[in-house]
Amino acid sequence: MNAVLSWPVERPKVFLLVATAIWIALYALLVPASEAIVAVLPVDRESHLGSALQFFFYDTPKVLLLLTGVVFVMGLVNSYFTPERTRALLSGRTGGLGNVLAASLGVVTPFCSCSAVPLFIGFVQAGIPLGITFSFLIAAPMVNEVALALLLALFGWKIALLYLVLGLAVAIVSGWVIGWLRMEAHLEDWVRNLARAQAGVTAGSTTLAQRVQAALAAVCDIVGRVWPYVIAGIAIGAAIHGYVPQDFMASLMGREAWWSVPAAVLIGVPMYANAAGIIPIVEALLAKGAALGTVLAFMMSVIALSLPEMVILRKVLKPRLIAVFAGVVATGILIVGYVFNAVL
Amino acid sequence: MKDIKVLGTGCANCRATVQRIEEAARAKGVEIELTKVEDMPSIVGYGVMATPGVVVDGKVVHAGGVPRREVIETWLA
Numbered sequence: 433m434n435a436v437l438s439w440p441v442e443r444p445k446v447f448l449l450v451a452t453a454i455w456i457a458l459y460a461l462l463v464p465a466s467e468a469i470v471a472v473l474p475v476d477r478e479s480h481l482g483s484a485l486q487f488f489f490y491d492t493p494k495v496l497l498l499l500t501g502v503v504f505v506m507g508l509v510n511s512y513f514t515p516e517r518t519r520a521l522l523s524g525r526t527g528g529l530g531n532v533l534a535a536s537l538g539v540v541t542p543f544c545s546c547s548a549v550p551l552f553i554g555f556v557q558a559g560i561p562l563g564i565t566f567s568f569l570i571a572a573p574m575v576n577e578v579a580l581a582l583l584l585a586l587f588g589w590k591i592a593l594l595y596l597v598l599g600l601a602v603a604i605v606s607g608w609v610i611g612w613l614r615m616e617a618h619l620e621d622w623v624r625n626l627a628r629a630q631a632g633v634t635a636g637s638t639t640l641a642q643r644v645q646a647a648l649a650a651v652c653d654i655v656g657r658v659w660p661y662v663i664a665g666i667a668i669g670a671a672i673h674g675y676v677p678q679d680f681m682a683s684l685m686g687r688e689a690w691w692s693v694p695a696a697v698l699i700g701v702p703m704y705a706n707a708a709g710i711i712p713i714v715e716a717l718l719a720k721g722a723a724l725g726t727v728l729a730f731m732m733s734v735i736a737l738s739l740p741e742m743v744i745l746r747k748v749l750k751p752r753l754i755a756v757f758a759g760v761v762a763t764g765i766l767i768v769g770y771v772f773n774a775v776l
Numbered sequence: 777m778k779d780i781k782v783l784g785t786g787c788a789n790c791r792a793t794v795q796r797i798e799e800a801a802r803a804k805g806v807e808i809e810l811t812k813v814e815d816m817p818s819i820v821g822y823g824v825m826a827t828p829g830v831v832v833d834g835k836v837v838h839a840g841g842v843p844r845r846e847v848i849e850t851w852l853a
Contacts (some may be wrong), residue, residue: 511841514840521824542826544787546784546785546787546789547840549785550829554821554824554825653841744785748816
């Protein structure tokens, strides 16, 4: 490995300081830079094209910068919570507090939907109750670093925090309901017949250098994978900002249209767009008169409930348990949508 | 000959892992027998909770994410 790539690992503390300073400097430069770019372009700022371009040139670097920052920090946090450690923390828990802990750990434990099945089995084998396992499995994909970074960039910290809290609430309550329904019989037979395994922590100590290395790898992996979606999403969002008339969405996704929340959830489930592509579009819809509760419900159902994930989970769950899982989570999201539209 | 198994259901990371191990083995001139384990009961039978997992001569050495090249080289040594 050459010197340029290895110094963050050799001097992790220096790297963290320098990287933070550069990041803050870039963030401070965002507004003047985007204004300068749009000022140079030969379009009228007040025109449709002008306002679309301004949205695009301001939001793209902002989102990518925040995404890089949040993914890096989450990468560092993730290095403290391996799946094995999380399993050990959860084993032996019962009751509502277990659901709360499981949902919270779902946010900070590294998770990829392709690993959902082995993780699920690892939890079941360690004797973690089904409801607590589900709290983890619902929170992990719903409250992810990409969604949080985009919400932070496009909606501000209040909405990002709200999404975090509501996502956790849906995961905690849904898991608790699934546990209360005692669905253990609806696991596939081969899963129920697996031998019990002891939950133990095997990982050795991890140095700061290794954590930095893991966080950098997460940035390369995640930002490298989602940036085209971010740009496509912002481009569509920009077009909506520039060309769709004000209040166009009010009648379709506004607060008065009672059916808009269930419709948003129904449309959201089969969509497997990732958070990166969907959030900029949603932000633009909000600006055109869509209600926040409806928009939140749409986002949550796109991110938390997806057909491919259910196909993966079908390997371990019988159809009835999948239906209950989807139904309980969808109901939770519906309630979130209605409560928001009613309160705000 | 090293017996290496890659555990995973065929996601992009699993394919990347297989490819990286093949490349590393070729570069080092180490002979390996590489098998992909794709059925779920066998994967969880190894006790991994994140895929792709890597098993070298019957021992789980890696779980979750594509392993780095330097790490792969230590398995081949």
